[in-house]
Amino acid sequence: METAARRTRRRTPEREAEFCGTVLELLREVGYDTLTMDTVAARTRSSKATLYRQYGNKAQLVCQALRHAKPGDLEEIDTGTLRGDLHELVSRGDDCGMERDSALMQGLAMAVRANPDLRRAFKDLLIEPELRAVETMLRRAVDRGEVRADHPALAYVPHMLVGAFMARSLIEDRPPTPDFLAAYIDASVLPALGS
Amino acid sequence: METAARRTRRRTPEREAEFCGTVLELLREVGYDTLTMDTVAARTRSSKATLYRQYGNKAQLVCQALRHAKPGDLEEIDTGTLRGDLHELVSRGDDCGMERDSALMQGLAMAVRANPDLRRAFKDLLIEPELRAVETMLRRAVDRGEVRADHPALAYVPHMLVGAFMARSLIEDRPPTPDFLAAYIDASVLPALGS
Known part of the structure; x- marks a missing residue:
């Protein structure tokens, strides 16, 4: 029940955005090599089993978090000089x-x-x-x-x-x-x- | 006996240079965060106990390896332009x-x-x-x-x-x-x- 409830919660776009933001925060704090699925699970209050099921492994999870972040919209800049x-x-x-x-x-x-x-x-x-x-x-x-x-x-x-x-x-x-x-x-x- | 022999071997400047060079090689390959004392021990054929006794911890060991490497002698460059x-x-x-x-x-x-x-x-x-x-x-x-x-x-x-x-x-x-x-x-x- 607990796991099912968490999985449902994860599916909302808000929860996904928050999750990805937290992964990037952790990357800034400890770096990729020191980051563990345990740390991600603890900080995002997810179960490790759910993380592995949803993302496969650490590299895929981090890729997903990076892809979720929006780069700045720079193409629109046009000041004339x-x-x-x-x-x-x-x-x-x-x-x-x-x-x-x-x-x-x-x-x-x-x-x-x-x-x-x-x-x-x-x-x-x-x-x-x-x-x-x-x-x-x-x-x-x-x-x-x-x-x-x-x-x-x-x-x-x-x-x-x-x-x-x-x-x-x-x-x-x-x-x-x-x-x-x-x-x-x-x-x-x-x-x-x-x- | 084995450990004592290794410790004696470590003391020569040649062995120290080789050891520090190997640590820098490992840093380039796997990075600091992934580097373990086990890997250093295996690659340098040292015992882990010796590494801890000689260097204290991973950070001190890596500092020592960095300090041992000679930066290029750049001060002598003077071409006129x-x-x-x-x-x-x-x-x-x-x-x-x-x-x-x-x-x-x-x-x-x-x-x-x-x-x-x-x-x-x-x-x-x-x-x-x-x-x-x-x-x-x-x-x-x-x-x-x-x-x-x-x-x-x-x-x-x-x-x-x-x-x-x-x-x-x-x-x-x-x-x-x-x-x-x-x-x-x-x-x-x-x-x-x-x-």
Whole structure:
């Protein structure tokens, strides 16, 4: 009865969203490799049997949680200038949101090397939406004549942005923030593009 | 007798170097969180009791292995131009060396957040030597008049370099190489500095 009741509760979209949110929280706290089905069961007040039945194994459960999270809607950004677009891109989240994304990346860094499904779900959530948005912004900047179409730095703007996001916690012992990235864009990314 | 013999063997510098090298190999393969004293004992053909006696615990053992590895001697680089210096900096290793450093960073990404000693040993090996070398190179470039002393990008060169190194495996699904970083320096870092 208890198990059946829990299974029914799990099926609601609200409960599923809460469940997936809790799994991502745990990933940020302890990382993928330390995460156990026991911890997930305890924190989400589920039975381990239910988790295995619904998700198969830890990797599939984590993939599902990643796929459930919505990436930011970045394609709609269009301010009219490259500087405006890039600033808007990095100011979408607050400090906490960026710190959370950074923690999630660190928590999954090792696991995504070994597991292609996990890597796919991770990139779909945290990397690809940014890459597509940056590509659109740069194409428009070239069309407007803000950046030379053959500028060699164009191919490296994703590395400059994702890289600074990832590197800050190692270099400065604090997580990336919107303010840090906005200053970085003005000081480094736009000058690199001759813009 | 067996244990005493092993302990004696451990004391030679050659054996210690081999032992620390094997621990770093394991960190690249499975990451810190998955690494167990059992795995270390098996791979290094040591007894677990000896490992605990010599190193205390896993964190201390890994710190010791990181501290034992020599960071590259980067301070001696001085080619006469900023471009030459930065190219020399990234061409010190071969493709494999860079892939190894990248794997080690991923293997320790989560653990260094929680453990200050580990973070210190990790940064001393993989981050600080690069930061000091870049700082020296930039100071000389400013002294030579290659870069304006108040150029805002100066403060972000470490983020641009360490960042591209870290971001490449996520963006392009392949590890950083000396060739990639040399092209990145020419296309992005030097133009950002107006150089």
